[in-house]
Amino acid sequence: xxxSNAAIARSLEEVADLLELEGANPFRxxxxxxxxxxxxxxxxxxxxxxxxxxxxAELPGIGADLAGKIAVIVDSGSLPLLDELxxxxxxxxxxxxxxxxxxxxxxxxxxxxxxxxxxxxLRRAAAEGRxxxxxxxxxxxxxxxxxxxxxxxxxxxxxxxxxxxxxAGHLVAALSAVPGTREVVxxxxxxxxxxxxxxxxxxxxxxxxxxxxxxxxTLPDVARVLAHGETKSSVRLKNDLQVDLRVxxxxxxxxxxxxxxxxKAHNIAIRRMGQKQGLKxxxxxxxxxxxxIAGADEAGIYALFGLPxxxxxxxxxxxxxxxxxxQTLPELITVSDLRGDLHVxxxxxxxxxxxxxxxxxxxxxxxxxxxxxxxxxxLGVARGxxxxxxxxxxxxxxxxxxxxxxxxLLKGCEVDILEDGSLDLPDDVLGELDVVxxxxxxxxxxxxxxxxxxxxxxMDRRCVNILAxxxxxxxxxxxxxxLDLEKLFAAARERGVALELNAQPARLDLPDIHCQAAREAxxxxxxxxxxxxxxxxxxxxxxxxxxRRGWLAAADxxxxxxxxxxxxxxxx
DNA sequence: GCCGTTTTCGGCCCGACTGTTTTCAGTCG
Numbered sequence: 001x002x003x004s005n006a007a008i009a010r011s012l013e014e015v016a017d018l019l020e021l022e023g024a025n026p027f028r029x030x031x032x033x034x035x036x037x038x039x040x041x042x043x044x045x046x047x048x049x050x051x052x053x054x055x056x057a058e059l060p061g062i063g064a065d066l067a068g069k070i071a072v073i074v075d076s077g078s079l080p081l082l083d084e085l086x087x088x089x090x091x092x093x094x095x096x097x098x099x100x101x102x103x104x105x106x107x108x109x110x111x112x113x114x115x116x117x118x119x120x121x122l123r124r125a126a127a128e129g130r131x132x133x134x135x136x137x138x139x140x141x142x143x144x145x146x147x148x149x150x151x152x153x154x155x156x157x158x159x160x161x162x163x164x165x166x167x168a169g170h171l172v173a174a175l176s177a178v179p180g181t182r183e184v185v186x187x188x189x190x191x192x193x194x195x196x197x198x199x200x201x202x203x204x205x206x207x208x209x210x211x212x213x214x215x216x217x218t219l220p221d222v223a224r225v226l227a228h229g230e231t232k233s234s235v236r237l238k239n240d241l242q243v244d245l246r247v248x249x250x251x252x253x254x255x256x257x258x259x260x261x262x263x264k265a266h267n268i269a270i271r272r273m274g275q276k277q278g279l280k281x282x283x284x285x286x287x288x289x290x291x292x293i294a295g296a297d298e299a300g301i302y303a304l305f306g307l308p309x310x311x312x313x314x315x316x317x318x319x320x321x322x323x324x325x326x327q328t329l330p331e332l333i334t335v336s337d338l339r340g341d342l343h344v345x346x347x348x349x350x351x352x353x354x355x356x357x358x359x360x361x362x363x364x365x366x367x368x369x370x371x372x373x374x375x376x377x378x379l380g381v382a383r384g385x386x387x388x389x390x391x392x393x394x395x396x397x398x399x400x401x402x403x404x405x406x407x408x409l410l411k412g413c414e415v416d417i418l419e420d421g422s423l424d425l426p427d428d429v430l431g432e433l434d435v436v437x438x439x440x441x442x443x444x445x446x447x448x449x450x451x452x453x454x455x456x457x458x459m460d461r462r463c464v465n466i467l468a469x470x471x472x473x474x475x476x477x478x479x480x481x482x483l484d485l486e487k488l489f490a491a492a493r494e495r496g497v498a499l500e501l502n503a504q505p506a507r508l509d510l511p512d513i514h515c516q517a518a519r520e521a522x523x524x525x526x527x528x529x530x531x532x533x534x535x536x537x538x539x540x541x542x543x544x545x546x547x548r549r550g551w552l553a554a555a556d557x558x559x560x561x562x563x564x565x566x567x568x569x570x571x572x
Numbered sequence: 573g574c575c576g577t578t579t580t581c582g583g584c585c586c587g588a589c590t591g592t593t594t595t596c597a598g599t600c601g
Contacts (some may be wrong), residue, residue: 027584031573063574101590103599138592201601227600232588234600244601246588259586264601271585276577282586547594 002047002448003074004482005039011512012036012066012078017094018085020104028538034061037265039070041318043485043517047074092118100148100226101141109136123207132224156239158196160475161541162505164241168200171219180207180216183253187260192312192394193196195475197510199242201260209247214343216245231423252284255295265312265317268539271322317514330553333542337554339562340369341466343414343437343500343528348393349374350382353534357399361534369563370537371410371435372397374527376424378416379441385413387429394432394487399551408563410434414468419443421457423464430463435570437500437528439468440481448482456491457481465570466526466558467492468510470500476504485514495570498526498558503543515550524569525550526558 016032038048038061049056056067073079096107096119104358106165110116114125115136126146132139152560168186175184181204185191188201203249206212213233217225226234226242234244248256259267267281272282279288285295286304295298307324311332314320323329324495344358345351353361355372374393375384385393394411403411412435416424423438429434438458446454458464470488471480492499499518502509507530510518515525527547529540547557554560558569 025573028573030584034574035574061574065573090589136597138593140591144590199601228591229589234589260601264585264600268585277586280586284587 002045003077005042005046008046008070009036009040010074011073011082012039013019014094015079015082015085015344017330018082018089018095020097021079021089021093021107022085023104025106030232031061031066034492035066035070038062041513043315043514045484045486046070048484050074060319090117096118096122099145099317102146106136109134111322119149121122132338158198158476159475160196160505161190161193161500161545162201164197166536167221167237167239167241169335171202173214173246174219175202175204176309177211178206178208178212180342181212182250185257187257188262190261191261192315193549195546199244202243202245203256203260204245205250205251205253206247206248212247215244225288225407237519238452246283248283250296251292252295254297254300255285256283258298258301260524261312261315266294266315266320269317269321270301270305272280273397279304313545313550314551316549318513329446329549331545332567333552333554333560335541336366336369337560338527338544338568340367340434340539342371342410342412342466342559343373343502343530344370344537345374345382345414345530345532346372346393348389349370349379349384351532353399355393357534358537359400359404361409361411361537365537367407369408369566371412371437373412373435375438376413376415378424380417384416384424387388387425390425390429391432404557412437414439415464416441417454417458419446419454421454425459427461430461432565434461435465437466437468438464440472444472444478446481446482448484451481452484452487455488459491459495459497462572464497465572466500466528468500468501468528468529469507471509471511471514473507473511475506475508480509480511485517486521488524489518492518492521492524494567498569501525501543501547501552502529502530503527503540503546505539505542506529508546510550512546512549515547515552517554518551519552523554524558525556528559 012032013036022028038059050071056062056070057064069079093111095108096102103346115131116122116125131137131142168190172184175181183205186200186204187203190195190200204212209230215230217233217235221237222235223237223238226236231247234242236242246256271281276287279286285292286301287502292421294304302309310320312326346355346358347353358370358532375382377384377386389415397409397411411433413433414437417438417440418424473480501515517524527540529537531537531539
């Protein structure tokens with residue numbers, strides 16, 4: 001079985017961790033991390049690229065050496081350098097790097113002096129008071145380590161973006177209420193609309209910085225103050241979410257917003273551009289010598305480099321800077337571009353609203369159409385429809401449409417793709433529908449070849465219009481199924497089938513990077529809310545966020561089209 | 573280990589906070 005990109009990235013990341021622990025050249029460590037990042041962001045399978053004779057050294061951050069090492073991993077499934085590193089370094093030692101406050105130097109120091117080799121060793125050493133006497137450590141550091149370990153927060157926890165939206169709103173409101181506060185913005189991955197966030201980075205312009213910091217560190221939700229400075233403070237909330245607050249002067253607001261929005265990789269790329277022009281870019285502005293020449297707003301920073309303002313969602317160093325320089329950035333889709341929703345459940349299966357209620361809610365959103373796509377019979381737990389019940393629903397929707405004006409309900413179904421790629425309902429009944437959404441809800445564990453063939457076989461059925469949540473992933477709970485995406489994209493384009501970007505916060509499937517690749521492959525994307533109640537149609541905004549991160553313009557998305565054009569596409 | 577509009581060698585983003593130090597190293601983002 002071919003080695004997955006994710007596995008290659010993990011190996012490179014582990015090499016970086018172990019090299020760091022050995023005190024290797026930090027730039028060499030960085031090179032491995034950079035390569036791991038490049039690899040995990042690829043949609044094309046590296047094994048396939050090598051088989052096709054492509055030169056991996058063309059990829060950013062990968063040179064001749066790492067291209068060779070990746071080829072070795074693909075060939076043999078392992079990497080000699082990694083094996084050597086593992087033999088030299090206790091494997092559990094790398095886990096210590098995950099403890100806040102512990103970096104490579106401290107881990108090595110504790111390993112050398114106290115023979116600490118694991119998290120348990122570290123916990124015991126801290127509990128027994130042996131760490132305070134190690135040179136470079138003290139009582140406070142020891143107490144902090146013990147506290148981190150006993151609170152069980154060492155495993156990195158990321159939150160779904162949708163989960164923290166409300167909290168972020170409360171924070172902004174509470175901080176904005178401090179007298180003299182002029183700007184409060186949540187930057188970071190939250191502003192980039194990344195599917196998960198590890199923490200919140202809040203930025204403020206304040207008349208009374210000390211007062212704002214005092215308010216921030218004493219908010220009722222704060223469980224622990226990690227740092228409390230004049231311009232920077234960090235807290236951990238009761239739900240374990242870390243929040244950092246920075247207070248900056250107004251003339252630096254744009255620079256700080258840019259800096260704290262990131263991504264880190266994007267910032268580094270911008271700083272390098274500055275460096276080449278003899279400019280220093282930091283969170284206070286852009287400086288030529290001592291003189292600040294930009295920084296009050298973000299646009300001014302980009303303008304300095306001859307670039308249009310790059311939308312936060314694109315700032316991942318995935319080609320956006322080159323595209324901005326060439327004036328080829330896409331005009332990203334917005335919510336107002338949507339004319340309808342193509343994946344919604346009614347109370348006929350596992351939804352909570354009737355088709356009539358869904359129609360009313362869709363109309364309130366300004367939609368021209370909405371597809372009712374209930375589950376098929378195979379999904380018993382969802383009260384999936386068999387042919388008879390589906391025909392009854394078809395007749396009911398026909399009647400309903402006769403009574404509606406300004407909105408059209410499309411007759412649809414989310415039909416199960418069975419293990420062999422056949423569909424859960426026969427062609428004759430599916431043929432009576434306006435739109436057929438096909439989806440996998442079982443056997444996510446097939447090998448990549450079999451899984452890809454299963455999807456393609458389903459798309460071979462001419463009634464199928466959309467492939468729903470293609471990878472099947474559930475963020476933090478279920479890994480994406482293994483697929484040859486390049487093949488899948490080609491098959492979808494050839495057959496006139498759209499791939500879905502499912503907007504449910506835990507799905508967001510296709511993921512952003514795959515949307516970008518699908519777009520480049522000429523595949524049409526359908527954004528579906530997968531709402532199970534009339535009040536949840538608005539969930540589609542989460543899909544919009546990811547569509548923008550996936551470089552999609554309105555023209556790339558099926559449900560921005562007027563009804564007549566949509567119907568042309570659905571006719572295949 | 574990567575990379576090139578000063579370079580195929582010699583660089584490699586930049587600043588805040590903490591804790592342990594007496595002027596700074598380590599960590600973090």
